[in-house]
Amino acid sequence: MAKPKIAFFDFAGCEGDQLQIANLEERLLDILGHVEVVSFREVATGHSDDYDVAFVEGSITRPEDEIRLKEIRKNAKVLVALGACAAIGGINCLKNFLAENVYREEVYGGQARWFSTYAARPLKSVVKVDAEIPGCPIDPTEFARITKELLLGRSPWIPDFPVCVECKQAGNVCRYEMGRMCLGIITRAGCKAACVSQGAHCWGCRGLVPGANLDAARIVMDRPGTSRKAIQDLLRFFLGDTGAAL
Amino acid sequence: MTTYTVYKEQLPGLFEKWSESYALYVPAKLREGFYDLVPWKRDLEIAWDFDVAYNSPKRFLFPPREALITFNRKTCEAEPVFEAPPQILFGVHPYDVKAINQLDQLLETGSPDQNYVRRRAATVVMGYEPLTVSPTAFWASVGAASAAHGYDLYWTKIGPAAFTVEVGSARGEELLSMCGPLVPSTAGDKEGARRAKARVLFKARHNGLRYNWEETPRLLSKSWDSPLWRRYSQMCLACGSCNLVCPTCYCFDIREEADDQLEEGVRYREWDGCMLESFAKVAGNHNFRPKAQDRYRHRYFRKGKYIYDKIGELGCVGCGRCVRACTAGIANPLKVFNELWEETAHEH
Ligand code: SF4
Ligand code: SF4
Ligand code: SF4
Ligand code: SF4
Numbered sequence: 001m002a003k004p005k006i007a008f009f010d011f012a013g014c015e016g017d018q019l020q021i022a023n024l025e026e027r028l029l030d031i032l033g034h035v036e037v038v039s040f041r042e043v044a045t046g047h048s049d050d051y052d053v054a055f056v057e058g059s060i061t062r063p064e065d066e067i068r069l070k071e072i073r074k075n076a077k078v079l080v081a082l083g084a085c086a087a088i089g090g091i092n093c094l095k096n097f098l099a100e101n102v103y104r105e106e107v108y109g110g111q112a113r114w115f116s117t118y119a120a121r122p123l124k125s126v127v128k129v130d131a132e133i134p135g136c137p138i139d140p141t142e143f144a145r146i147t148k149e150l151l152l153g154r155s156p157w158i159p160d161f162p163v164c165v166e167c168k169q170a171g172n173v174c175r176y177e178m179g180r181m182c183l184g185i186i187t188r189a190g191c192k193a194a195c196v197s198q199g200a201h202c203w204g205c206r207g208l209v210p211g212a213n214l215d216a217a218r219i220v221m222d223r224p225g226t227s228r229k230a231i232q233d234l235l236r237f238f239l240g241d242t243g244a245a246l
Numbered sequence: 247m248t249t250y251t252v253y254k255e256q257l258p259g260l261f262e263k264w265s266e267s268y269a270l271y272v273p274a275k276l277r278e279g280f281y282d283l284v285p286w287k288r289d290l291e292i293a294w295d296f297d298v299a300y301n302s303p304k305r306f307l308f309p310p311r312e313a314l315i316t317f318n319r320k321t322c323e324a325e326p327v328f329e330a331p332p333q334i335l336f337g338v339h340p341y342d343v344k345a346i347n348q349l350d351q352l353l354e355t356g357s358p359d360q361n362y363v364r365r366r367a368a369t370v371v372m373g374y375e376p377l378t379v380s381p382t383a384f385w386a387s388v389g390a391a392s393a394a395h396g397y398d399l400y401w402t403k404i405g406p407a408a409f410t411v412e413v414g415s416a417r418g419e420e421l422l423s424m425c426g427p428l429v430p431s432t433a434g435d436k437e438g439a440r441r442a443k444a445r446v447l448f449k450a451r452h453n454g455l456r457y458n459w460e461e462t463p464r465l466l467s468k469s470w471d472s473p474l475w476r477r478y479s480q481m482c483l484a485c486g487s488c489n490l491v492c493p494t495c496y497c498f499d500i501r502e503e504a505d506d507q508l509e510e511g512v513r514y515r516e517w518d519g520c521m522l523e524s525f526a527k528v529a530g531n532h533n534f535r536p537k538a539q540d541r542y543r544h545r546y547f548r549k550g551k552y553i554y555d556k557i558g559e560l561g562c563v564g565c566g567r568c569v570r571a572c573t574a575g576i577a578n579p580l581k582v583f584n585e586l587w588e589e590t591a592h593e594h
Contacts, residue, residue: 030506148504161522168490169310169517171301173280176573185483185573211523216481220573
């Protein structure tokens with residue numbers, strides 16, 4: 001069987017996810033040994049439109065992005081959203097809460113009218129996405145696992161439960177018991193509760209868990225010592241494209 | 247069984263000796279108000295007055311993630327994986343000893359869980375009489391204030407620098423005698439241990455079931471249609487924290503991952519919990535407990551009836567960990583059972 005051809009693409013984002021993949025180093029050689037990479041800017045130059053799997057990073061922020069993304073969708077058998085920006089819109093969606101003239105001026109200054117831009121959105125708002133590798137940045141071990149599952153013809157699995165599960169597995173003291181906020185209660189697991197284990201709290205970078213109880217979460221977060229503003233800011237940080245952000 | 251009196255000054259020597267051949271875990275303070283069993287090291291301050299270990303001891307016997315088999319995709323061969331490091335859990339409160347006994351019963355009978363059985367056999371349990379009671383605990387009212395067995399040694403602090411140590415197994419006695427001859431406890435020391443127990447039981451009275459715990463299965467049988475399940479479960483985040491922190495919950499899910507050459511692979515298990523939305527999802531995406539209310543009720547039936555029907559004890563030892571872990575404030579067997587008792591008051 002011919003090796004499947006894979007390609008990487010990016011839209012509005014920092015290419016941090018492709019960098020995470022490059023960081024797999026020796027493991028990358030083994031995994032990419034099963035495929036033919038036709039386009040990967042972080043590692044090699046060159047490009048081709050002949051590919052089976054497209055890993056797409058970044059969110060859609062301009063009307064002309066849609067045309068390019070639909071083209072990629074047409075060429076690819078499998079389209080994988082790579083990272084928070086592609087999978088859930090991510091921090092790019094922060095601008096959706098500002099008036100257009102405000103963010104245009106902020107980003108492009110005097111040249112604002114030369115650039116086209118519209119509300120930031122995840123890939124799935126424009127095309128069908130076959131698999132998501134969420135996170136900001138992605139967890140390289142999850143990328144490796146999902147790629148292998150695709151290669152083996154299995155349907156790729158990502159956790160469908162909240163970060164709290166992995167946080168309890170790690171044995172962390174819950175942030176709420178320390179009088180702090182945390183979005184682990186509504187965020188999809190898969191990062192091994194990385195931020196909590198490192199002493200911070202969950203920001204929601206992996207997107208909402210299916211069936212997230214947002215009403216309950218708002219009540220849980222609204223405790224003495226936290227302001228409504230702080231709750232809103234946290235919910236908008238990564239989850240701007242979801243029903244969580246009001 | 248024999249009881250010996252051991253002095254604090256003997257401990258560093260014993261710990262030193264034990265840690266030569268065992269991973270030794272002892273209670274220590276994590277931060278103000280939070281304690282856990284942590285790896286012992288010289289000069290570590292032992293938290294003798296810890297109220298509850300933040301993480302339950304099940305993680306030592308049934309780790310959050312554990313390999314079960316390795317397999318080869320080409321030859322179709324599989325090998326079991328067994329890991330059972332020798333370990334000593336020093337400072338396990340009686341309710342947690344009871345929880346371990348339950349896991350023993352549930353996982354070792356029928357078709358024994360080989361991974362569990364091996365880890366359990368390699369684990370020395372040193373029970374320890376609590377000095378304080380966690381604000382959310384209610385073990386004294388669910389029959390879990392004492393454990394009749396399940397420990398190798400049982401330590402009771404009878405003074406600032408002295409302990410009585412009840413022997414529960416030959417292995418325990420051998421470990422205790424590693425640093426020289428042992429002194430059997432005097433009648434006075436044993437009386438000291440009895441008084442220590444009475445003191446902590448007195449402290450534990452603040453929280454408790456309003457009825458005899460043995461009534462719980464009957465109470466639940468009458469409460470299947472109670473409005474309580476819906477009322478509380480509306481707040482449920484389906485986060486599974488209540489399951490995962492529970493010393494008696496033992497559900498797991500099984501997954502596989504191939505190596506990067508796609509030649510070999512490992513099948514492992516990971517903690518799962520009946521409060522997670524997808525827990526009861528089966529082939530064809532059918533979910534036989536799709537509603538939060540069904541899952542919430544199931545957990546209390548499990549704790550208060552199903553386990554009882556199997557082994558004659560409640561599946562809840564009253565450690566209070568789930569009460570503390572539930573950010574939504576709804577995981578609380580004590581409150582739930584007491585409220586159901588009130589609801590059905592006209593019937594008893
Ligand atoms: S710290 Fe966050 S992720 Fe961890 S248990 Fe608490 S709410 Fe969940
Ligand atoms: S803990 Fe939350 S913010 Fe941090 S990596 Fe995980 S999902 Fe992202
Ligand atoms: S149900 Fe809650 S209180 Fe009871 S043993 Fe489990 S964690 Fe402890
Ligand atoms: S800890 Fe609370 S919110 Fe989470 S699953 Fe249990 S009952 Fe529901």
